[in-house]
Amino acid sequence: MELRHLRYFVTVVEEQSITKAAEKLCIAQPPLSRQIQKLEEELGILLFERGSRPVKTTEAGQFFYQHAVQILTHTAQATSMAKRISSVNKVVRIGYVSSLLYALLPLIIFLFRQKNPDTEVELIECGTKDQIEALKLGKIDIGFGRLRISDPAIKRILMRKEKLLLAVHKNHFLAQYIEKGVYLSEITNELIFSYPASQKPNFSTLIQSIFTELGLVPKNMQEVREIHMALGLVASGEGICLIPESASEIGMRNLVYIPILDLEAYSPISMSVRNMDQSAYIPNILECVREVFEAEGIALLMNAD
Structure with missing residues (x-):
């Protein structure tokens, strides 16, 4: 059995048509039909119901389809990751969530560049969830994110638990609790x-999960596009907003942080890398993380999760 046979089979299932x-x-229909028949003969089972329009899989065919998709996906991931690992001496692609630009990430990246002048660093903004797939597909080599997302192919290192602050307008009645x-x-x-x-999941999901963990149900939670819009609305006296402590550096007028x-x-x-990746850039950037946290006087957890 060859991988191309699996690709042929999966395409027929997904298109529900030999012709499509x-x-x-980009092959002729008769050769494709012969390859499908050959695959059925090799497996000793019928993969498709005869005479069905659109094409339908048998129960065994549906089971085989699910595993064929996994095989093709894993093969593509392994190929992409191998190519990326072989080329990381030239370029290291780092995925990040935008809110970390207000935290220590810029200092870490700058120090890494200073210590590794022969390595090109490419920064790619993407959410924590997207970073997991990007790592597996070799689109990025390191991910810095804010959510707890588990995947057996990814090693996640928890660096810090950053406190949340409540952003309110300076004239909001809650502003009286700025010290307390x-x-x-x-x-x-x-x-x-x-x-x-x-x-x-995203940062909004995290906030909702914290309320749920505490047994609380916010009566009026409104989702907006991004943090600047949320803070802008709060600065206009529209409501309140929960933000990471580092995001208070945005410096919007009329806001206080409680x-x-x-x-x-x-x-x-957290920082995420591929589980089996032994590339030199990983300990190098971890050392930069340690130096920056120490210089800033912030406790570094470095817990594998």
């Missing part, structure tokens, strides 16, 4: 802006 599959594969702090249970009746309005007293109110900051 042949067009997509507030519990999330005290803000469930407020209009809370969350962000971003993008594919889940400590949140719940221990659960934090955003994890």
